Amino acid sequence: MNDFxxxxxxxxxxxxxxxxxxxxxxxxxxxxxxxxxxxxxxxFEEVAATAQTSGAVEIGPVQLDRSExxxxxxxxxxxxxxxxxxxxxxxxxxxxxxxxxEAQRSYEANLKMFDQTRQMxxxxxxxxxx
Numbered sequence: 001m002n003d004f005x006x007x008x009x010x011x012x013x014x015x016x017x018x019x020x021x022x023x024x025x026x027x028x029x030x031x032x033x034x035x036x037x038x039x040x041x042x043x044f045e046e047v048a049a050t051a052q053t054s055g056a057v058e059i060g061p062v063q064l065d066r067s068e069x070x071x072x073x074x075x076x077x078x079x080x081x082x083x084x085x086x087x088x089x090x091x092x093x094x095x096x097x098x099x100x101x102e103a104q105r106s107y108e109a110n111l112k113m114f115d116q117t118r119q120m121x122x123x124x125x126x127x128x129x130x
Contacts, residue, residue, distance in 0.1 A: 004124075006054070007117040013056035014110035017044050020059040022103045028091045029100075035072075035079050037089035039065035039096075065090055 024040045031037040041063050047056040067090045075084030 004117055004121040008114060010055045010057075011110045011114035011117065013047065013058060015107055015114070017057050017059050018103045018107040018110065022100060022107070024062065025096050025100045025103060029093065029096050032089055032091040032093055032096075034089055036069065036087050037091065038069070039067075039089070039091045041065050 021042065024042055028039050043060045044057040045060045047054050047058050069090050070088035071085045072088045073085050074080055077086055079086040
């Protein structure tokens with residue numbers, strides 16, 4: 001049963017990490033038109049458990065994308081400098097939508113793994129009861 005528990009832990013950690021990733025993608029999309037907004041990125045890190053690798057993941061620290069901000073020409077904008085430009089955001093909606101799809105599919109894969117493990121453990125308990 002320990003293997004079932006490990007599988008459930010790994011799948012649940014993957015779902016939690018992908019949900020957090022999707023939250024950051026949503027924030028990026030919501031702030032795509034916010035002047036001076038830097039895109040948020042993160043990475044997954046393996047959970048350190050005793051001396052062995054567990055396979056579970058967690059979300060790493062949030063980092064701001066330091067790529068250059070878009071320069072937008074709009075002389076009437078109150079944020080514009082003397083040349084009529086101001087800094088937009090560095091959010092690329094195509095990249096964000098692709099990241100959202102990837103996070104969604106990874107979440108679904110972890111959910112399927114969780115469900116399969118649950119069904120296998122239930123079947124095992126049914127066999128042991130006989």
